[in-house]
Amino acid sequence: xxxxxxxxxxxxxxxxxxxxxxxxxxxxxxxxxxxxxxxxxxxxxxxxxxxxxxxxxxxxxxxxxxxxxxxxxxxxxxxxxxxxxxxxxxxxxxxxxxxxxxxxxxxxxxxxxxxxxxxxxxxxxxxxxxxxxxxxxxxxxxxxxxxxxxxxxxxxxxxxxxxxxxxxxxxxxxxxxxxxxxxxxxxxxxxxxxxxxxxxxxxxxxxxxxxxxxxxxxxxxxxxxxxxxxxxxxxxxxxxxxxxxxxxxxxxxxxxxxxxxxxxxxxxxxxxxxxxxxxxxxxxxxxxxxxxxxxxxxxxxxxxxxxxxxxxxxxxxxxxxxxxxxxxxxxxxxxxxxxxxxxxxxxxxxxxxxxxxxxxxxxxxxxxxxxxxxxxxxxxxxxxxxxxxxxxxxxxxxxxxxxxxxxxxxxxxxxxxxxxxxxxxxxxxxxxxxxxxxxxxxxxxxxxxxxxxxxxxxxxxxxxxxxxxxxxxxxxxxxxxxxxxxxxxx
Ligand code: CS2
Numbered sequence: 001x002x003x004x005x006x007x008x009x010x011x012x013x014x015x016x017x018x019x020x021x022x023x024x025x026x027x028x029x030x031x032x033x034x035x036x037x038x039x040x041x042x043x044x045x046x047x048x049x050x051x052x053x054x055x056x057x058x059x060x061x062x063x064x065x066x067x068x069x070x071x072x073x074x075x076x077x078x079x080x081x082x083x084x085x086x087x088x089x090x091x092x093x094x095x096x097x098x099x100x101x102x103x104x105x106x107x108x109x110x111x112x113x114x115x116x117x118x119x120x121x122x123x124x125x126x127x128x129x130x131x132x133x134x135x136x137x138x139x140x141x142x143x144x145x146x147x148x149x150x151x152x153x154x155x156x157x158x159x160x161x162x163x164x165x166x167x168x169x170x171x172x173x174x175x176x177x178x179x180x181x182x183x184x185x186x187x188x189x190x191x192x193x194x195x196x197x198x199x200x201x202x203x204x205x206x207x208x209x210x211x212x213x214x215x216x217x218x219x220x221x222x223x224x225x226x227x228x229x230x231x232x233x234x235x236x237x238x239x240x241x242x243x244x245x246x247x248x249x250x251x252x253x254x255x256x257x258x259x260x261x262x263x264x265x266x267x268x269x270x271x272x273x274x275x276x277x278x279x280x281x282x283x284x285x286x287x288x289x290x291x292x293x294x295x296x297x298x299x300x301x302x303x304x305x306x307x308x309x310x311x312x313x314x315x316x317x318x319x320x321x322x323x324x325x326x327x328x329x330x331x332x333x334x335x336x337x338x339x340x341x342x343x344x345x346x347x348x349x350x351x352x353x354x355x356x357x358x359x360x361x362x363x364x365x366x367x368x369x370x371x372x373x374x375x376x377x378x379x380x381x382x383x384x385x386x387x388x389x390x391x392x393x394x395x396x397x398x399x400x401x402x403x404x405x406x407x408x409x410x411x412x413x414x415x416x417x418x419x420x421x422x423x424x425x426x427x428x429x430x431x432x433x434x435x436x437x438x439x440x441x442x443x444x445x446x447x448x449x450x451x452x453x454x455x456x457x458x459x460x461x462x463x464x465x466x467x468x469x470x471x472x473x474x475x476x477x478x479x480x481x482x483x484x485x486x487x488x489x490x
Contacts, residue, residue: 053273123181
């Protein structure tokens, strides 16, 4: 079967939307670090909209910082792929043409730095996941002990990390008399702009203080809130799409209809007319970010651990269980008192819409996928919310159950006795801590000693220890559904 590529576009079924602009005339204005499914279903669509409007400056060079797999999917397809939007029985197909190919960082770091230093590039976006920033999750400091960070500091001409590539490219731009590009973090991190800025400046300062000063003065690292549920593509999704397209698309992504991008109105140079393509530009991103991280992502993580432990493979199946749905509702009751909704956001309506998004059965969003990297996700999704609730003297039962479920998940065996791989940068550490403790309380205490996850102030609060111990003991003794069932009546 032949692959999707430029030559195949004309022969696609009529209902498939496709680029109406001259792809050969597109320039590369954006470099995206970490080209996973999320970028392809979210930011790339906005740049594709910009191209479709006739502004041909916004082609996207994708970058993988590790594996060549996305390059192998997209490069033979002239950078093209299908966005499959699923809602109930409805499925809409659109070919995204913004992609200008994919480079694999480790294959030729210097070539990537040169590409990022090109005068046509105005924006560098990132989705490198929480751990890709090389920042301590609890303190936000650059992890100088990370061997790849150390390697970047020793030889910035041949970087390995996301902050390293940004520093190296900014260094080259300064030397060439160019402006910096705007760096737009699109990961679910609180203050994502300030975080990547701090990491980049710290690294630059250690390499060349003048470079750091220039970046601080001329660069821009806007804060963003990004939102779209984009489950990992499965081989079955690819086969089904092939049957509809008549060509094979190894780079397809699937997503829900909802999409939102809020960007702080701060740029170092050129940008597309974002507002014309549905992006919200504002000075105050934080209220959007808090609401999204604490309501959507907080509930997602809690449901992922509780659901996966109790045998629910997908989010829509987990939230169809009344006890787990009740946990989500209670978690939202708890979290919503800690957020100040931005103008235009009605929390009650937001909650209703969110539950409908979780209920979208056509997405097949795996709980296991969301369960990944929990140690990196807990602070912004559940722990900051817990801190705010405790400071106000308010109960934290549902939030604590979410955290306890993460602790229980670290054991690597579900309630049916089935073993799974705990995918988390701290997995070896959590396994060691759990193995070294014998009682439920000791296990909770052992995990609370992870200073990269739990802040000292939180750990010192007896209320968190007791809430976690109760919830964790309940999970181990009665299982997730029975433990969750208390929220049905309470
Ligand atoms: C999810 C997010 O995998 C996860 O951790 O919670 O990817 C979530 O789907 C997105 O943030 C939605 O915008």
